[in-house]
Amino acid sequence: MSASFTDAQLAAFLAGTLVDEALIDAIEVAINADPDLAARTEALAAGHEIDPLVQAAFAPVLDAPVPERLIAAATMRDAPDEAEVVSLDEVRAARSRAAPIPANDTARGSWGWAQIGAMAASLALGVMIGGPLLKAGSDAPQGASLVLASADLDAMLDNAPSGQLVELAALGQGEVVLTFRNIDGQLCRQFMIESVGGATSDALACAGGAGEGWQIEAYGRRAAPIGEMRLAGGDAAPAVIAAVDAMIDSDPLIGADEATELSKK
Amino acid sequence: MNTDETTRQALVALIPRLRRFARVLTGNMADADDVVQACLEKAMLNLDQWQPGTRLDAWVFRIARNHWLDNRRRAHNRMGHDDISEMPDLVGDDGVAVVEAGDEARMVRAAVDALPPDQRDVVALVILEEMSYREAADTLGLPIGTVMSRLSRAKAALAKRIAGTGAVQ
Numbered sequence: 001m002s003a004s005f006t007d008a009q010l011a012a013f014l015a016g017t018l019v020d021e022a023l024i025d026a027i028e029v030a031i032n033a034d035p036d037l038a039a040r041t042e043a044l045a046a047g048h049e050i051d052p053l054v055q056a057a058f059a060p061v062l063d064a065p066v067p068e069r070l071i072a073a074a075t076m077r078d079a080p081d082e083a084e085v086v087s088l089d090e091v092r093a094a095r096s097r098a099a100p101i102p103a104n105d106t107a108r109g110s111w112g113w114a115q116i117g118a119m120a121a122s123l124a125l126g127v128m129i130g131g132p133l134l135k136a137g138s139d140a141p142q143g144a145s146l147v148l149a150s151a152d153l154d155a156m157l158d159n160a161p162s163g164q165l166v167e168l169a170a171l172g173q174g175e176v177v178l179t180f181r182n183i184d185g186q187l188c189r190q191f192m193i194e195s196v197g198g199a200t201s202d203a204l205a206c207a208g209g210a211g212e213g214w215q216i217e218a219y220g221r222r223a224a225p226i227g228e229m230r231l232a233g234g235d236a237a238p239a240v241i242a243a244v245d246a247m248i249d250s251d252p253l254i255g256a257d258e259a260t261e262l263s264k265k
Numbered sequence: 266m267n268t269d270e271t272t273r274q275a276l277v278a279l280i281p282r283l284r285r286f287a288r289v290l291t292g293n294m295a296d297a298d299d300v301v302q303a304c305l306e307k308a309m310l311n312l313d314q315w316q317p318g319t320r321l322d323a324w325v326f327r328i329a330r331n332h333w334l335d336n337r338r339r340a341h342n343r344m345g346h347d348d349i350s351e352m353p354d355l356v357g358d359d360g361v362a363v364v365e366a367g368d369e370a371r372m373v374r375a376a377v378d379a380l381p382p383d384q385r386d387v388v389a390l391v392i393l394e395e396m397s398y399r400e401a402a403d404t405l406g407l408p409i410g411t412v413m414s415r416l417s418r419a420k421a422a423l424a425k426r427i428a429g430t431g432a433v434q
């Protein structure tokens with residue numbers, strides 16, 4: 001069958017210079033049915049004079065600035081348009097419900113990403129998910145949690161005293177509102193973030209110990225943006241207030257005490 | 266840095282090429298960016314379905330194209346103006362050369378935008394992405410001869426339109 005077409009015909013076929021529509025169709029059918037003919041034709045492939053024109057015509061798209069929403073989609077730092085509050089306990093509970101599903105079940109993987117995406121959106125922060133929470137395997141440690149990915153935020157939690165407004169570059173402004181030790185002795189900090197867009201989020205993070213950094217224990221978005229940062233009070237997201245109430249096991253740490261505790265975390 | 270994070274960075278790096286691919290598919294940047302956003306979201310949701318060692322770009326292009334096939338009836342289809350020529354980087358030092366290059370590029374884009382959808386797919390992958398016929402066939406889920414014939418017809422149509430305007434001797 002291969003022999004029934006000449007190289008010239010095949011090259012013309014590739015170049016788009018055959019005018020006989022029936023011949024084009026016949027060659028297509030023959031190539032689809034004959035791997036040898038396909039290979040022979042592939043070997044005849046050559047650049048076409050219009051290729052560089054087409055490439056140049058669409059090159060500006062490659063050089064154009066990428067819209068923020070697309071980067072957000074690839075990093076799941078979605079623009080926060082859905083106020084949603086999810087507690088880590090809910091995630092863990094849902095996870096354990098999902099446990100009997102085989103590890104390679106795609107629905108389970110999708111569930112995890114969707115939930116986590118919603119959580120990231122609710123926090124309006126650059127959060128990265130700790131590997132263990134995402135892995136479908138059953139050996140994920142119990143302590144799997146959200147892990148802060150923002151160096152600015154990490155630095156604020158590591159160093160900033162309560163009540164000090166901190167610039168967080170792309171995230172907006174942040175402020176630690178409360179520092180305390182929880183019932184396990186971990187240092188925990190409640191903080192708020194006012195994003196550049198004006199949305200305010202509250203979160204509670206506790207030091208993971210053993211150099212694991214800060215882990216988010218609770219977070220939520222406030223119902224409406226507020227114009228300016230406020231000190232800790234009743235207007236923080238309910239999920240965060242509830243988590244603080246449940247975990248706090250020391251007086252609020254302030255001033256020199258806070259600095260001392262931060263230094264030993 | 267874990268594998269997921271590495272893959273995410275690779276996805277971010279792919280965005281410009283993905284926008285170009287989607288622009289050729291959809292014919293306009295507004296629809297293209299909607300397709301890219303949906304595609305990236307789907308890719309993130311299904312990252313565990315991508316097989317390391319295979320081409321991430323081909324996997325993502327396939328997601329984008331499938332999304333477009335499923336959703337194009339809802340698209341804006343804003344045609345009639347050339348949105349790429351409005352991109353800021355076309356402005357250069359040599360005003361005349363830029364305008365001439367811009368005119369030619371505009372005409373080539375119009376010719377590509379006028380192709381039937383199933384020819385734009387192969388133009389995007391073989392001419393712009395410089396995939397082999399085999400790679401394009403695998404990405405589009407088509408027999409290789411069909412990819413060849415579609416590109417053949419696309420090239421004929423482009424050559425005819427472009428030659429008619431003097432850009433190709």
